[in-house]
Amino acid sequence: MKPSSENTLKICYLDAFSGISGDMTVGALVDAGANVERIDSCLRSLGTGARFEFEKTVRRGIAATKFKVFDCDSKAHRHLPQIITMIEDADLPDVAREDACSVFRRLGEAEAAVHQVPIDKVHFHEVGAVDSICDIVASCFALALLGIDRLWCSPVNVGTGTVQTEHGLLPVPAPATSRLLEGRPIYSRGPVAELTTPTGAAIVRALATSFGPVPCMTVTSCGYGAGDNDFLEQPNVLRAIIGQQIL
Numbered sequence: 001m002k003p004s005s006e007n008t009l010k011i012c013y014l015d016a017f018s019g020i021s022g023d024m025t026v027g028a029l030v031d032a033g034a035n036v037e038r039i040d041s042c043l044r045s046l047g048t049g050a051r052f053e054f055e056k057t058v059r060r061g062i063a064a065t066k067f068k069v070f071d072c073d074s075k076a077h078r079h080l081p082q083i084i085t086m087i088e089d090a091d092l093p094d095v096a097r098e099d100a101c102s103v104f105r106r107l108g109e110a111e112a113a114v115h116q117v118p119i120d121k122v123h124f125h126e127v128g129a130v131d132s133i134c135d136i137v138a139s140c141f142a143l144a145l146l147g148i149d150r151l152w153c154s155p156v157n158v159g160t161g162t163v164q165t166e167h168g169l170l171p172v173p174a175p176a177t178s179r180l181l182e183g184r185p186i187y188s189r190g191p192v193a194e195l196t197t198p199t200g201a202a203i204v205r206a207l208a209t210s211f212g213p214v215p216c217m218t219v220t221s222c223g224y225g226a227g228d229n230d231f232l233e234q235p236n237v238l239r240a241i242i243g244q245q246i247l
Helices: 022-031 036-044 080-089 094-115 130-145 175-180 198-207
Strands: 008-015 051-059 062-070 150-153 162-165 168-171 208-211 218-226 237-246
Touching: 008 022, 022 036, 022 062, 022 130, 022 198, 022 218, 022 237, 036 051, 036 130, 051 218, 062 130, 080 094, 080 130, 094 130, 094 175, 094 198, 130 198, 150 198, 175 198, 198 208
Parallel strands: 008 150, 062 218, 150 208
Antiparallel strands: 008 237, 051 062, 162 168, 218 237
């Protein structure tokens, strides 16, 4: 994301009151106005053979968009150099390509630290699957389509309990998520579940310039991205507030 040359900045504020994941981020940005057809075309250029769906749904009475990736290679594991090559070869504007690579490098650094291996040898497991690659690329492209200059984020609700991973049952937040959110404000409230995934944590770690309450801004649009589950305690959505900050 690049700053505007004028005296205003276009801001996207991600309100992660029910956590954040890659698909929730895509859904929220599409719900806020990012063009679905252009995102679909961009994702097809990755050459994964996947197909995509943007479904209108409801979470505890809140209308939201659910982003889904369908493919026959969803559990393929890739190393960072393979993923970077896929992104560099895709039909993306430079800013989205740079942002997507930055997000994956953050993921790689976190996984390398957790498993004590060189970053190029990190086996990405869940986050190297096609759906996670598409989540990250689509999020970065959607931000570019919306003309966002700065990404802000609320304190992040990480959830609680345990999550099943390739390494067995682990406490929430997962090790990579914890590493990615070091130095950032987090809390736990609501259902016993993993609310923030490593993919979602990597997006805000790599791209968000500030964490905290909503900044002073003139709101132009608002969107909601749906998570997989429909909790009783709260709407399982990520809110994206788009607007202009006066400098």
